[in-house]
Amino acid sequence: QQQVKQSPQSLIVQKGGISIINCAYENTAFDYFPWYQQFPGKGPALLIAIRPDVSEKKEGRFTISFNKSAKQFSLHIMDSQPGDSATYFCAAMTTDSWGKLQFGAGTQVVVTP
Amino acid sequence: EAGVTQSPTHLIKTRGQQATLRCSPISGHTSVYWYQQALGLGLQFLLWYDEGEERNRGNFPPRFSGRQFPNYSSELNVNALELEDSALYLCASSAWTAQPQHFGDGTRLSIL
Numbered sequence: 001q002q003q004v005k006q007s008p009q010s011l012i013v014q015k016g017g018i019s020i021i022n023c024a025y026e027n028t029a030f031d032y033f034p035w036y037q038q039f040p041g042k043g044p045a046l047l048i049a050i051r052p053d054v055s056e057k058k059e060g061r062f063t064i065s066f067n068k069s070a071k072q073f074s075l076h077i078m079d080s081q082p083g084d085s086a087t088y089f090c091a092a093m094t095t096d097s098w099g100k101l102q103f104g105a106g107t108q109v110v111v112t113p
Numbered sequence: 114e115a116g117v118t119q120s121p122t123h124l125i126k127t128r129g130q131q132a133t134l135r136c137s138p139i140s141g142h143t144s145v146y147w148y149q150q151a152l153g154l155g156l157q158f159l160l161w162y163d164e165g166e167e168r169n170r171g172n173f174p175p176r177f178s179g180r181q182f183p184n185y186s187s188e189l190n191v192n193a194l195e196l197e198d199s200a201l202y203l204c205a206s207s208a209w210t211a212q213p214q215h216f217g218d219g220t221r222l223s224i225l
Contacts, residue, residue, distance in 0.1 A: 002155075032211070034213065034214075036216075041218070042218050043117070043203050043205075043216035043217050043218045043219050044156070044203070044216045045215075045216070046213050046214070046215060046216075049213060089155075089156065091156075098161070098168070098169065098210050098211060099144065099146055099158075099161030099163075099168055099169045099210070100158045100161065100169050100171065101146075101148075101156075101158060101214060102158070103155055103156040103157075104155070105155050106155060
């Protein structure tokens with residue numbers, strides 16, 4: 001079963017708008033949560049990552065928000081640009097299963113001009 | 114700095130054949146990971162190699178195997194290919210355990 005649930009499956013946002021992607025997990029042993037961006041024909045590229053001792057992390061226009069009690073984390077893309085159109089994956093990993101990233105199903109984001 | 118490189122880019126095989134996929138990690142990275150990205154199934158963890166040893170394995174049959182060489186490059190072998198093995202196979206590397214994983218662009222394996 002999918003250990004990381006990601007929503008929505010797809011998202012259309014206007015240029016300049018905010019894209020929000022949500023992920024939820026059950027395994028409280030997860031302690032590393034990265035986000036990846038994937039363009040067609042390319043491998044996933046690491047965008048930003050967070051650990052549970054931090055509630056928010058920002059890198060440029062990308063922000064991760066983390067809610068440990070709700071077992072949820074989200075990616076916000078501020079001032080979305082057409083070049084941000086891609087598939088975004090959240091992921092999680094546990095300390096007792098190093099190397100094994102558990103991925104969400106992915107969100108296809110389309111930013112319209 | 115060169116990223117993770119994978120070869121070949123595309124590979125076409127028939128059922129029952131064997132496939133070998135290759136991966137060169139980022140210079141200085143000692144851990145190599147393999148993932149399968151199949152349509153409708155998302156990204157699934159296959160194998161993790163570190164310092165030449167298999168450290169972790171996902172829920173895949175034994176006909177999926179691999180190895181890591183002394184120069185930290187790796188190969189993934191898939192025996193007795195089945196139609197459902199058609200997927201993008203991604204390799205990632207990290208500096209050491211628990212460091213961020215960086216992916217290559219994958220090998221597209223098509224089974225006819």
